[in-house]
Amino acid sequence: MxxxxxxxxxxxxxxxxxxxxxxxxxxxxxxxxxxxxxxxxxxxxxxxxxxxxxxxxxxxxxxxxxxxxxxxxxxxxxxxxxxxxxxxxxxxxxxxxxxxxxxxxxxxxxSSDTDAGNTSPLTAVTLASDTDSKTAADGAAGAGEALRARILQQAEQQQAEADAEAKAAAEKLAAEKAAAEARKQQTAAEAKAEAEKLAAEKAAAAKAEAERLAKLAASYSLPTSSYTITSTFGEAGSMWSSGYHTGLDFAAPTGTPLKAVHSGTVKSAGWSGSYGYRTVLELDDGTEIWYAHQSSISVSAGQKVSTGETIGRVGATGNVTGPHLHLEVHTAGGTGIDPMTWLRDKGLTV
Structure with missing residues (x-):
């Protein structure tokens, strides 16, 4: 002890x-x-x-x-x-x-007084200390729980904001995708409508052109029938004095009738050197149609003729190798052009 x-x-x-x-x-x-x-x-x-x-x-x-x-x-x-x-x-x-x-x-x-007021100073201090410690511990626990709750609340709020932002972004992306798809469909529809419009316009133009050509065909005629195309415009060769062919040749038997392709006035009719017997028909717009190598002429200068009227016959006069019609087309300015193209532009099938 x-x-x-x-x-x-x-x-x-x-x-x-x-x-x-x-x-x-x-x-x-x-x-x-x-x-x-x-x-x-x-x-x-x-x-x-x-x-x-x-x-x-x-x-x-x-x-x-x-x-x-x-x-x-x-x-x-x-x-x-x-x-x-x-x-x-x-x-x-x-x-x-x-x-x-x-x-x-x-x-x-x-000594018999065991009341807390007499015997409790040191014990009271101890109990007070325990109470204070417990209160402090409870306060600390409460503060910690409050902090934890606030942190959880903030985390939930941040998560909710993040979810809302993600949802908004997804909705925006979906809207943009839908808008892009709508624009694509609209563009496709517009392209289809434009194509249909162009096709309709083209069909209408073709129809109008067909009608125009039908009307022209009614007013224009081929220069002869029962023919064979033997030479075309622009062919090169030594048999032509210019070095190339200046017209369109319709080979046909001698005496086959030659017709006026359109109404007009006979500008000249007679002998023309290598062309043989030639008739020049001037149309209303100034275009000249030359008929060469005829065996005979049925019209005279200054005479007015109508579409399909006989103006002469197929022959082999001038610089030729056989009976045929040498047809030339000249503009009002005197330039020679392709007769086949001109005839087709008038709705005729050559």
Whole structure:
């Protein structure tokens, strides 16, 4: 069992002082609060006062512990109380616990009073500390739970915002896709409508052209019938003085009738060198139609003729190799053009 030994007594040295003043000071009470006292390092001793308790920090500590132990107040929250025993020489000299500063107020004169007001100062401190700790723990737990709830709320809000943004982006993408598809369909429909319109216009134009050609065909005629095309416009060869063929040759038997391709006026009719017997028919727009190599002429200059009227007959006069009609077409300016193209433009099939 633990025990505390008393502090050694300080030896009395009357010769330390001299005279009455020394004797008086020899028994003067030690006052540690005086400014004259200098701090002493290490172990030190004090003068014992009238055969009583040596006032040292060790003895005072032992007295406080003894007083608290005697009152049954020294307890620990998580450890059993520890018994303290002292030698009789020290226990007899201990002061009353109630006379110690700060301790007497903790003890009650009535030992039978077990009310919390008399025995609870230290315990109350412990309980208060426990309560404060529990309250602080509860407060910390509540604060942590509130922080956790706020973090979860913020996370849920952020997730909701992210979901809303994703939904908006998806809806925007779907709308853009739908708009693109609609534009594509609209473009396709417009292209189809345009193609149909062009086709209709083309059909209408073809129909109009057919009608025009039908009307022209009604007013134009081929120069002869029962023929064979033997030479076309622009063919090169030494048999032609210009080096190339200037007309369209319709080979037919001699005496086959030659007709006016359109109504007009006979500009000339007679012999024309390598052309043989030639008739020139001038149309109303100034175009000239030349009929060459005729065997005979049926019209005269200045005579007006109508479409399909006989103006002569196929022959082999002039520079020829056989009976045929050499047909030339000249514009109002005198330029020779392809007779086949001109006849087809008038709705005729050559």
């Amino acid at each position: 633990a025990s505390n030994t008393p502090a050694p007594e300080a030896p009395f040295r009357p010769d330390f002082f001299s005279g009455e003043e020394g004797a008086e000071r020899a028994w003067e009470e030690w006052n540690p609060t005086e400014d004259s006292v200098r701090p002493v390092r290490g172990r030190h001793r004090v003068v014992k006062q009238r055969g009583g308790l040596a006032r040292s920090s060790t003895v005072l500590g032992v007295g406080v512990i003894a007083a608290v132990g005697a009152g049954g107040m020294a307890t620990a929250q998580d450890k059993p109380p520890v018994s303290i025993s002292l030698p009789d020489s020290i226990a007899d000299n201990l002061p009353d616990a109630k006379s110690l500063p700060g301790v007497g107020s903790l003890l009650s004169d009535d």
